[in-house]
Amino acid sequence: MTEVTLRVVLVAAAALVATGVHGALSQQSIVMIMMGLELVVNGLVLATGGIWWAEGRPGNASVLVVVLVTVMAVEMATGFAVALALYRARRVDLADDAAELAR
């Protein structure tokens, strides 16, 4: 039963990661791209929790979840700072308009 539950959790986590990847790749707005990235990390949190539980709850292994939650917070703070800096500098809020490096 443990194994079945773990596999269900991992498939759900895979679906979350794939949804996030799809959003981050297909959305034009920088805010929506960041929501996609958050969904990817959300899937990682789910997978980490599931593996921690199925592995017999090893003592200190769940600090990985702390790391992931911190990654989420840092990603959002830095992402919004970049979005604001970009908007201040060039009135750009779409990923397509921020293509200096492609030229």
Added chain:
Amino acid sequence: MTLLVLVAALGLVAVVAGIGVFVADSMARATFLLLASFVAVAVVLLAFGLTYLGVVVVLMMTIEMMIMVVFMVMLMMNPAGLEPMTMVHNRRGSRVIALGVFAVLAAGALLVPWPTSAPAPTTARGTDLMGPQMLTMAVLGLTLLAAIVGTVALSVSRGPARGGGR
């Protein structure tokens, strides 16, 4: 069995809400759907016995989404979604890549023989972070500090990042 049903249902909620984020017209709706996805995952953590971390995820993500709403209203041209519109590019490519990612990850989830070992105590998360896992905590602290410095440096309207501000 109960746990399996609960986890499967919550996983489904998390995924459906996650898909809804990119389907909803209203930015507020998208944000709250993302929050719903986070909360569903947090409840799974609670069900697995990660009480502290589940609560932390709920609290952090609720606050984070509230901040996100502010930025949405600031940056999106149509935050209310009164006139439905899609702002997407490369839809087919990203769909193919996303399905590929899902196929690979789900195959791993279903085919890899995941090991299960003997139970161990779940307590003393804090002493782990401050004791044997001090390196994790130190790295996290540095990362957060770098994020603080980086966000301030990027968001000021004048300064070295803007070509000098004297």
